[in-house]
Amino acid sequence: MIPLLSVVVPIHNVEPYLAECLESLAAQTLTDFEVLCVDDGSLDGSRRVAEEFAARDPRFVLLRQPNQGPGPARNLGVRHARGPYLAFADGDDVVPPRAYELLVSSLRETGSDLACGAVLRLADGELAPSTMHEKVFRRRVLCTHVMDRRSLARDRTVWNKVYRTAFWRERGLEFPAGIYEDVPVAIRAHVLATSVDVLDDVVYHWRRRDGGEDSITQRRTELPNLTERLGAIRSVRAFLDETAPELKATFDDLVLEKDIVFLFQALEDAADGDSGPALEVARQWLAELGPDVIAAAPSLRRLELHLVERGLVKELRQVREFRRASAEGTRVVPRGWRNTGWYGDYPYFRDRRLAIPDEVYDARQELKLMARVDECGWTGREYLLRGQVAIHRVERKPGRVSLVLSDGRRKVPLTAKRVGGQGLVATIDPRALEGGGPTWRLQARTETRGLVLKGWFREGESGPTWRLSVAEGSRRGMDIPQ
Known part of the structure; x- marks a missing residue:
């Protein structure tokens, strides 16, 4: 019998979390589904956990492949998917009980190509808002589109959604290799969809993993990972250039808000006198974004980027520390009487040694x-x-x-x-x-x-x-x- 929903779960060395993930899927209020667990060459006990679920619940199926990464693992699951609706879940995350019922019901009611919902971060058993998602899912909007609701360009994850399988296949959606494989696919799906349902219900608990050798969170400031992340950003920007240039500014805003922080962390962590490789990667990032994107950034971020461009790593560390110490926010002050300017009250303003241009600090548009x-x-x-x-x-x-x-x-x-x-x-x-x-x-x-x-x-x-x-x-x- 063909299931209503196919859920693809890529698995690689997530034994401590996998049982909780699969149990959350088994407990869904929508019961007509199949779970396609794809073991991506795990070296721990992950495959055994998945085998146990498959042995006691016929809705769970275990597929295997040599380690190729989460993208190819998801693609393998999609090829075996039988349901008219398609979803993804990562093996270390948790899906709330009504998530798939809400998402599938919305699609059946509206006929949209995909439905997406709100996300919470899961850390040490506690739930907190996902800063990347909270601005997107504040209210329910059915049959909309990223061109009408530009904030959806911030919705760059594939696992807080249900797609129509026919839409996925007809549009030729496929995950690339690498560890940032979901960003290009999520953005493409939003642009290529005829309409999208946005739910304000929480449909996914995204685990924050801060340890373990296989944790992307732990390794995200490594230079190869930063290069891969830049590749994903390039892919999305090239796609938007061709199909939806109006969305590039919104996407770039999120890159400057979220992604660029890992680049700064890599420069902060580099040993004194050994920041050359990180600076080279950083300059590749800045070249991809271009001067117009950097000029449109908020003033404190502009200052950080200016310091990176000039290779002033020591000064960057000071500004990053200033940002972290300003928990209650930074100040903007007026300077000049006849022609008053409004500038961020940040380090190195009119420092004679550095001679940073005043326009780097200009914060008038932020007030x-x-x-x-x-x-x-x-x-x-x-x-x-x-x-x-x-x-x-x-x-x-x-x-x-x-x-x-x-x-x-x-x-x-x-x-x-x-x-x-x-x-x-x-x-x-x-x-x-x-x-x-x-x-x-x-x-x-x-x-x-x-x-x-x-x-x-x-x-x-x-x-x-x-x-x-x-x-x-x-x-x-x-x-x-x-």
């Missing part, structure tokens, strides 16, 4: 206005609103602040009184909103030392956009008497 409503109450004649306005990463209080209520068509200015450094009080006369829309949003605008910023007020520190409801009561706003 944003933070506005929040603390309370809003009815006085009998009008609404009294109390809130706060601040510029993110800037210690000085904002300059002139103006407030505007907007329903999307009309704008109603409000009079605001400053209270202390960042506080303000404003009143809202309901009569000024007559004839307007049912809900209004509040926007702040500030002019500070040549800097002009706008931002919508939010509920509390990081809540949803604050709204004033005219037509009906709302926990996010206040009723205006009619």
Whole structure:
């Protein structure tokens, strides 16, 4: 009988974790599946663990091949897959019980080519958000696409998904050899899909392995691994150049946020006087990304890249240490009076010896206005609103602040009184909103030392956009008497 879902699990020296992985698959609420365990030449007891599962559960099948890496192992599993739906799981990770039920049900409902979901990191039995995935899966969106939802370019893993097997085969998707084989395939699938379902449910627990000779995490700063990672990045950028150039900036942002860190770690770990090989690999990375990508990076990252380009490893270590010590964030400060610039308050600014250009530190594009409503109450004649306005990463209080209520068509200015450094009080006369829309949003605008910023007020520190409801009561706003 043909199963509904085929799950491919590449296995190589993961004996301490494999039983937990396979047990999580056996416990899935969607029970009509097959698990294709592919032993990739394991030297520990991994094959024995898989054999035991296959012996007691006919849904588990063991395939074998000489050690070729996770990509070829997955390809072998795909060739044996019989189900109309296809998924991948790594032998050291865990799949939550309802994951495949949720993903397959979504595909059957929408007809999309793939469905993907949220991920948590698993370390020492504790779960924490995956920083790479959390921005992507904050809300459920069905029948979308990476061209419409650019954040999906950050979704570079294959195991938090279910694919239609026909889509996979018709598009000729195949894993390359090497240890970063999933990134090119995940991005290709997003671009080539007709539509994608994005679920906010957690569908995968990604284990953080910090030890063991076969742990990629442990070896990711080794120069051969960095060269392989660069190869995967080149492959994706070449594919995007040809098929979806609009996505390159989003992909490059993630490379500069995540991948480049391993390069810095390799340079930090290099012995004094022995950083030449690591610098050579680093320059290959910078050449691939190009000056435009580097110029668009955040200012502190630009400083790190500038130091790498000049081979200033000692100074790079100091800046990396500065970053780690700035747990609460780094500051941006204004400099100059007639033509004020806003610069990151980082080491070596205008250091005469290094003569780093000011534009490396330029942080104007990184600043944003933070506005929040603390309370809003009815006085009998009008609404009294109390809130706060601040510029993110800037210690000085904002300059002139103006407030505007907007329903999307009309704008109603409000009079605001400053209270202390960042506080303000404003009143809202309901009569000024007559004839307007049912809900209004509040926007702040500030002019500070040549800097002009706008931002919508939010509920509390990081809540949803604050709204004033005219037509009906709302926990996010206040009723205006009619």
